[in-house]
Amino acid sequence: MxxxxxxxxxxxxxxxxxxxxxxxxxxxxxxxxxxxxxxxxxxxxxxxxxxxxxxxxxxxxxxxWVPYRRAFQARQRCWRSFAKDGFIAPEHLCALRDATLLVDFECYAQYLDVSTASPEVACQRLANARRQLCSIRAMHVPQRMRQWGDIRLRIVLAMVESQLQKRLDRHQAATAWALRANRMMHEVPAFWH
Missing domain, CATH: 1.10.260.40 (lambda repressor-like DNA-binding domains)
Known part of the structure; x- marks a missing residue:
């Protein structure tokens, strides 16, 4: 306790x-x-x-409360810049290097790296991140949503998938993943906005 x-x-x-x-x-x-x-x-x-x-x-x-406040603020800064601009400042990403924030760091890092990583590496990282996202104990996620993992990170990974599909010239799949990400945006709790 x-x-x-x-x-x-x-x-x-x-x-x-x-x-x-x-x-x-x-x-x-x-x-x-x-x-x-x-x-x-x-x-x-x-x-x-x-x-x-x-x-x-x-x-x-x-x-x-101090370490939890620090982690919450780091998550909030990254999410807000991703949702607003589709960009994460390097200093915001560095703030996610704490051991409790590694899944967040990996998801945002993939988003930034997907255009330069080889498709094989990007696919493997994406699969690993999805497994981690569902297996972590996400206390910062409302109880009713915990079974699916953090909705914000699911949106980030959907955008990674969209960009990856676009690189592979699978434009219909890329569009489907982007639409999925946009639909999930409505599920993000208000306190993240």
Whole structure:
């Protein structure tokens, strides 16, 4: 139970409160639910308010959120630049080199490399990334979506597939993968936008 969101849930359950009771006046209950699942990382202010409400030691508990906040922000920067421009800045990609973010790093790196990698290498990397995406424990993904992996990374890999199919002169398949990626964009949770 080392993750701060587990401590949050245990503290809430210990006093017998609902998520709405804890969230009232601080954040929306749906937002709180995502914090308690480990999907969203609260700001310092929200973390302090939740800690005070549940009588959790603020300093120590607030510090536990730091690595998760850093990872969330790195994921968010890459996703936003990919979704907005179709480009990921090298410094944003470098921020994903943390051990907990390697699948994210691999997906975005493939997106940047697909036009220069040999098709055989690109196909192998794509297959490996898809296997990893489905097998990782993606705590930052809402519970209802975890069985499929991170939707953002599925979109990135669909765009990799589209570019790869285009390079192989399979234009109909390339178009189908691009359309699939565009349809999945509607499934991305609002907090990533």
């Amino acid at each position: 080392s993750e701060p969101w587990n401590h949050l849930r245990a503290s809430r359950e210990a006093v017998g409160w609902t998520q709405g009771d804890v969230a009232r006046g601080i954040v929306a209950q749906s937002h709180y639910s995502l914090i308690e699942q480990g999907v969203l990382v609260p700001s310092d202010k929200v973390a302090a308010q939740l800690a005070m409400r549940l009588r959790i030691q603020v300093d120590r508990w607030g510090e536990q």
